[in-house]
Amino acid sequence: MDYSIEVAGVNSLLIRFSDRADPQLITVIGRCCELIKQHLNNCLIDVVPSYTTIMVTYDLLKGEDEMVRNALELAVSQLDSNSVLSSQERRETVLLPVCYDERYAPDLTLLSDTLALDRDEIIRLHSERVYQVFAVGFSPGFGYLGELDPKLRVPRLSTPRTSVPAGSVAIAELNTAVYPQSTPGGWWLIGRCPIPMFDKLRADPCLFQVGDQVQFQPITVDEFHCLKGE
Amino acid sequence: MGGFSVIKPGAMSLLQDQGRFGYQHLGVTTGGAMDEHASRWANRLLGNKPNAVVLEITLGNVALEVCADTWIALTGAELDCRINNTPLGNWQTHFVRKGDLITMGWAQSGVSGYLAVADGFQAAPEFGSCSTVKREQLGGLTGGALERGDRLAFRSAERERYPLKRSVPSCFIPDYVAELNVRVIAGYQVAQFKPESISAFYRSKYKIKAESSDRMGFRLQGKEIDSGITGLLSEGISYGAIQVPADGQPIILLKDRQTLGGYPKLGSVLPLDGFSLSQRKAGEEIGFSEIALADAQYLMKQFYTFFSV
Numbered sequence: 416m417d418y419s420i421e422v423a424g425v426n427s428l429l430i431r432f433s434d435r436a437d438p439q440l441i442t443v444i445g446r447c448c449e450l451i452k453q454h455l456n457n458c459l460i461d462v463v464p465s466y467t468t469i470m471v472t473y474d475l476l477k478g479e480d481e482m483v484r485n486a487l488e489l490a491v492s493q494l495d496s497n498s499v500l501s502s503q504e505r506r507e508t509v510l511l512p513v514c515y516d517e518r519y520a521p522d523l524t525l526l527s528d529t530l531a532l533d534r535d536e537i538i539r540l541h542s543e544r545v546y547q548v549f550a551v552g553f554s555p556g557f558g559y560l561g562e563l564d565p566k567l568r569v570p571r572l573s574t575p576r577t578s579v580p581a582g583s584v585a586i587a588e589l590n591t592a593v594y595p596q597s598t599p600g601g602w603w604l605i606g607r608c609p610i611p612m613f614d615k616l617r618a619d620p621c622l623f624q625v626g627d628q629v630q631f632q633p634i635t636v637d638e639f640h641c642l643k644g645e
Numbered sequence: 646m647g648g649f650s651v652i653k654p655g656a657m658s659l660l661q662d663q664g665r666f667g668y669q670h671l672g673v674t675t676g677g678a679m680d681e682h683a684s685r686w687a688n689r690l691l692g693n694k695p696n697a698v699v700l701e702i703t704l705g706n707v708a709l710e711v712c713a714d715t716w717i718a719l720t721g722a723e724l725d726c727r728i729n730n731t732p733l734g735n736w737q738t739h740f741v742r743k744g745d746l747i748t749m750g751w752a753q754s755g756v757s758g759y760l761a762v763a764d765g766f767q768a769a770p771e772f773g774s775c776s777t778v779k780r781e782q783l784g785g786l787t788g789g790a791l792e793r794g795d796r797l798a799f800r801s802a803e804r805e806r807y808p809l810k811r812s813v814p815s816c817f818i819p820d821y822v823a824e825l826n827v828r829v830i831a832g833y834q835v836a837q838f839k840p841e842s843i844s845a846f847y848r849s850k851y852k853i854k855a856e857s858s859d860r861m862g863f864r865l866q867g868k869e870i871d872s873g874i875t876g877l878l879s880e881g882i883s884y885g886a887i888q889v890p891a892d893g894q895p896i897i898l899l900k901d902r903q904t905l906g907g908y909p910k911l912g913s914v915l916p917l918d919g920f921s922l923s924q925r926k927a928g929e930e931i932g933f934s935e936i937a938l939a940d941a942q943y944l945m946k947q948f949y950t951f952f953s954v
Contacts, residue, residue: 422832424883424913425941436878448670461669463881465905470881472669475946476953480938550879552905555672555781559879613671615771615783621671 416443418491420484426460427472428480430487436466436589438547438562443494444469445626450490455483464625465550466559508545508628511593511608513584514639515541519607522572526586526603529569540564541605542631546591548623556595556613556621560629563591575601582608584631591631606631609642646767647713647801654791655707655749660766660784662696665774669881669904676776676784677900679757679860679923681916682819683721685952687761690718690738690811695952697765698775700797702758704751707791711745713801716763720813722755722821722924736813740804755821755924763802778901780861821924827897828915828936829887834874835911838889842870843911847933851895855927860901862888863922865931869893872909879905885914899923915941917948 416432423429430447432440444464451462451471458478463470473483515538517523527534546560553559563586571587576599579585583594585602594600595612608631613621623629634642661684664677678684678701688697705724718738719726726733726749733739735758741747749758768775768786777785786795835843851867858864872889881904882888888896888908897914898906899922914922915936922931 421834422830422938423881423910424832424885425830425916425938425945427881427883427913429881431880434878460666461675461881463669463904465880466878468878468880470883472883475942476949480942550905551670552672552879552903554903555668555783557672620772624670 416491416494420487423470424472426475427470428483428487430469430471430491431467433467436549436561440467441547441549442626445624447490447494448625450493451487454486454490458483465552506627508630509623510630510632511610511622512634512638512642513542513606513608513631514634514636515606516636516639518636519583519639520605522603523605526569526605530566532566537567537605538633540567541586541591542633544630546629548625548627548629549590551621551623551625554596554598558592558612558621558623558629560591562589569603571601572603575599579604580607582610582612584608607639609634609639647715647799649709649747649797649799650712651708651791651793651795651797652710652746653706653708653748654793654795655702655705657703658707658791659701659703659777659779660698660768660786660791660797661701661776662698662774663776664900665772665776665778665783668772672904673772673781673783674778674901674904675884676774676778676860678759678776679900680721680759680920682920682948683757683924684759684761686736686813686817687718687720687759688765689952690720690813691716691761691763691807693761693763693765697761698768700760700766700791702749702760703756705749705758706751707747707749709747709797711741711743711747712796713799714740714742714804715799715802716740716807717747718759718761718811720759720761722752722758724752724758725750726758734812736818738807738811740810756926757924762799763806764800767798767800780901819921819924821921825918825921825925825929825931827918827922827931827933828941829912829933830915830936830938830941831912832910832938834872834877834909837874838870838872838909838911842872846870846895846911847935850930850932852930853925853927858927860899862896862898862902865895865897867894870895870911872911874909877907877909879907882906882910883913885916885919886910887912887914897922916945
């Protein structure tokens with residue numbers, strides 16, 4: 416496997432696997448993070464995977480640069496196809512309910528006009544596909560899911576909203592996402608998910624991590640309210 | 646349980662420890678005291694654990710009523726701290742009594758002042774840390790800055806607990822108005838930058854921009870740097886990373902940085918200099934020089950070893 420290890424800071428190294436996002440690569444990256452955690456258990460501070468890279472931050476008082484580099488190289492060398500398969504098998508696809516009703520999808524009509532697709536077709540294309548989690552960031556629990564069906568690809572909104580409601584399901588360019596918190600945002604809003612994406616009181620605060628698979632499940636307005644506990 | 650009652654919360658006063666680690670893969674930033682030099686000294690003066698919770702006071706204008714006897718330590722920005730209107734020395738410990746009034750004016754030099762109490766402030770950790778990150782509504786008392794009427798809890802301490810007042814040796818007290826040279830660890834995509842851009846960066850002075858320089862990062866203004874790199878995918882960002890967006894004006898990412906970023910990076914600053922930078926006010930100028938990775942690691946190990954004993 417081709418990769419390079421770059422210096423990302425005084426106690427951070429970054430493994431770069433490629434310059435292009437790729438659904439298969441992200442599964443490998445997810446698996447590689449697990450191996451890194453096994454090898455560097457006692458000196459790791461943070462392991463941050465994203466699209467084509469993994470940034471590893473370690474405790475300078477517990478780990479030497481060379482030792483960490485060696486452990487990263489060992490982890491990458493263990494990424495044979497078997498281990499990739501096993502990690503895929505181990506993690507189930509995360510199902511996220513989405514209500515695509517107009518009241519939660521302020522951009523669906525404009526999107527329908529822009530793409531020359533009717534609403535049901537957009538919903539079908541968006542919910543049929545199984546997405547990979549390419550990155551989690553921007554804000555806690557914000558997952559960059561991809562890749563969208565080529566028919567659904569639109570640039571970001573020219574004027575971002577100053578506030579997007581929490582739970583908004585959105586698309587832009589190659590990705591779809593659920594906004595975990597109410598934040599500014601420039602993606603097209605096509606639905607709403609009733610389950611909190613990030614809940615600090617939950618044992619698993621975030622429903623998915625990089626390398627996981629996610630699929631959207633259309634629900635009615637009544638089901639939305641029910642799941643939301645309203 | 647002892648405590649301070651907040652009469653005036655100040656511009657932005659945040660409970661901080663050394664940061665929230667192990668959750669960046671979920672998009673949770675580290676946070677933590679902006680200036681570890683000053684915050685760690687505050688805890689050290691009182692013999693606290695290195696990660697004890699301190700109050701980071703940005704720019705000052707704070708008034709606290711003391712509700713139980715304790716020892717405090719003051720470090721960092723010069724905030725004209727007084728007790729019942731009698732000036733208190735900075736970089737020192739002081740004994741305060743129930744009923745005393747602690748006041749702080751606006752910062753005369755530096756940006757962040759640190760107030761520690763014996764054994765640290767008591768707060769419920771979230772994801773292993775009490776560091777307040779307003780954007781994420783995590784840490785502190787309620788996920789935000791101090792407000793009037795808040796109560797900062799601590800276990801009271803008797804005067805006899807410490808036989809003497811302690812102070813930081815003068816050689817360890819930084820001058821926050823001295824010209825700052827920020828040492829840079831080359832790395833990331835530096836090889837892809839145009840060499841003339843890199844040499845211009847090291848020869849030039851950059852001004853700290855007033856708008857949008859905050860706990861997330863400091864925006865600089867000066868000679869444009871042409872990275873010649875476009876279309877990067879987002880990737881993890883370390884403390885001190887120097888991002889260069891399309892306008893060519895560098896941004897130094899600090900404690901509350903977003904966990905991912907897609908701009909080219911020409912390196913990262915030596916964290917010690919990042920701490921010093923955090924104490925510089927908008928409008929001040931800084932310069933850069935290069936430091937070898939091994940030298941940078943040596944300095945940081947020395948720093949953390951000093952404060953871990």
